[in-house]
Amino acid sequence: MKVTFLTAGTGSYHCGACMRDNALVTALHRDGHEVALLPMYLPMMLDEEVLPQVRGAPIFFGGINVFLQQKFSLFRHTPRWFDRMLNGTRLLRSAAKRSHMTSPRAQGEMSLAMLRVEESQLTKELERLIEWLQGHEKPQLICLSNALLCGLIRELKRRLDLPVMVFFQGEDGFLDGLPEPFREQCWAEMKSRLAEADLLVAPSRFYAGVMAERLGMADDRFEVLPNGINLEGYGPASREGPPAIGFLARMSREKGVGVLVEAFIALRKTGRHDDCQLRIGGSCTKGDEAFVTALKKKIAAAGLSAEVHWHPNLTREEKEEFLRGLSILSVPVT
Incomplete structure (x- = not known):
């Protein structure tokens, strides 16, 4: 056809x-x-x-x-x-x-x-x-x-x-x-x-x-029909290192990364997951930079800058490595 x-x-x-x-x-x-x-x-x-x-x-x-x-x-x-x-x-x-x-x-x-x-x-x-x-x-x-x-x-x-x-x-x-x-x-x-x-x-x-x-x-x-991707190169998650919550999408308000940041701050305030990290990866355009800067300030005010890692505009190989290092992935859903 x-x-x-x-x-x-x-x-x-x-x-x-x-x-x-x-x-x-x-x-x-x-x-x-x-x-x-x-x-x-x-x-x-x-x-x-x-x-x-x-x-x-x-x-x-x-x-x-x-x-x-x-x-x-x-x-x-x-x-x-x-x-x-x-x-x-x-x-x-x-x-x-x-x-x-x-x-x-x-x-x-x-x-x-x-x-x-x-x-x-x-x-x-x-x-x-x-x-x-x-x-x-x-x-x-x-x-x-x-x-x-x-x-x-x-x-x-x-x-x-x-x-x-x-x-x-x-x-x-x-x-x-x-x-x-x-x-x-x-x-x-x-x-x-x-x-x-x-x-x-x-x-x-x-x-x-x-x-x-x-x-x-x-x-x-x-x-x-759920979205599909090419799975070549993706492997199982690594069990080394601290537990890590991940986000992999465009770093924009519409994709919900701001909600995830708020949730992570609330999680850390409970005192039950002091070793947990947040790793944010994905596209970051010029139009997203002001929003991302505001999120970083909010994280800094909570004293968690060292626990949140940013990975903008990943290559394919970097994306594969990023995903292997996560314990759980937060996905914006449609």
């Missing part, structure tokens, strides 16, 4: 959804399927090998092009060679490092534009994607890595006449963080667009229930 994944890249930090998609694509390829993985917005940041046919894939709806086309009519008519230049990997990675400077209003405008893509100022990017799929990939199935891409469903089905499946990955937190009127408009548009999907996939039964309620959909519209 020919399957194409459209995956939103992050550009400047490791992304769990990208790693899940890469692992899934690799497994499907190993099972004999013809699979493509096309990055959207920004390059993907992976800590593992990708298939050769994936490595050279172009970026669609490149972040710089999308921003300029949404804001200025001139860029809706620029030639393809100019657009390709703005989609350069180095340029997009540089832009991604400044993404935290984007205003909430601009995020709301862009999110709504992508959910109404065929009615937006981004039709040039939509045409480029459709042309590529028609001329190069010719897939039998399209997979969208998150529900914020569901604005593509209508045109993909109309123009390519194929089924579209959508994965969910914590969209409620992002949408709820948008200012009005964009929050309400985006929720309403997502509900309308997802009704046209052929399959909706949630990473857990809990999150399927959350999104079914928020979108006013029946529970049986959702299938549950």
Whole structure:
């Protein structure tokens, strides 16, 4: 079967959804399927090998092009060679490092534009994607890595006449963080667009229930497929050293690391686990630094700085070693 994944890249930090998609694509390829993985917005940041046919894939709806086309009519008519230049990997990675400077209003405008893509100022990017799929990939199935891409469903089905499946990955937190009127408009548009999907996939039964309620959909519209990763290199935990609680995700408020820090401080105050450590690993972007600094101050005020260890932006090998040193891992759940 020919399957194409459209995956939103992050550009400047490791992304769990990208790693899940890469692992899934690799497994499907190993099972004999013809699979493509096309990055959207920004390059993907992976800590593992990708298939050769994936490595050279172009970026669609490149972040710089999308921003300029949404804001200025001139860029809706620029030639393809100019657009390709703005989609350069180095340029997009540089832009991604400044993404935290984007205003909430601009995020709301862009999110709504992508959910109404065929009615937006981004039709040039939509045409480029459709042309590529028609001329190069010719897939039998399209997979969208998150529900914020569901604005593509209508045109993909109309123009390519194929089924579209959508994965969910914590969209409620992002949408709820948008200012009005964009929050309400985006929720309403997502509900309308997802009704046209052929399959909706949630990473857990809990999150399927959350999104079914928020979108006013029946529970049986959702299938549950837990996220998977490539397990190569991961071994059993070491039993040496003091007990250690671990966190491995983006160091952001949304991922709950602040709650874990509060819990660790409360645990140490009981006096029953004086040798326990907290080890925090994962991506830390420019936009996360102020939040992390505030957490470090809170830990210092509790007199626990020596017991909390920070491991930002781990490599694959460092991640494997980090996990082996934990007694228990706290996981942000959707």
